Amino acid sequence: MYSIASSDSGHKAKDNLKYATNRVLTGFASCILKRRRIFLIYHC
Numbered sequence: 001m002y003s004i005a006s007s008d009s010g011h012k013a014k015d016n017l018k019y020a021t022n023r024v025l026t027g028f029a030s031c032i033l034k035r036r037r038i039f040l041i042y043h044c
Helices: 011-042
Strands: none
Touching: none
């Protein structure tokens, strides 16, 4: 899914992977929070 091409070895790739993972996790969490808010609004 992610192709990381960089001249300096593993360190930058590891940082990119950590960044991508954080982005995915925060996006997932905000999506869940939005859905929960909508769920609460619909079920009040």
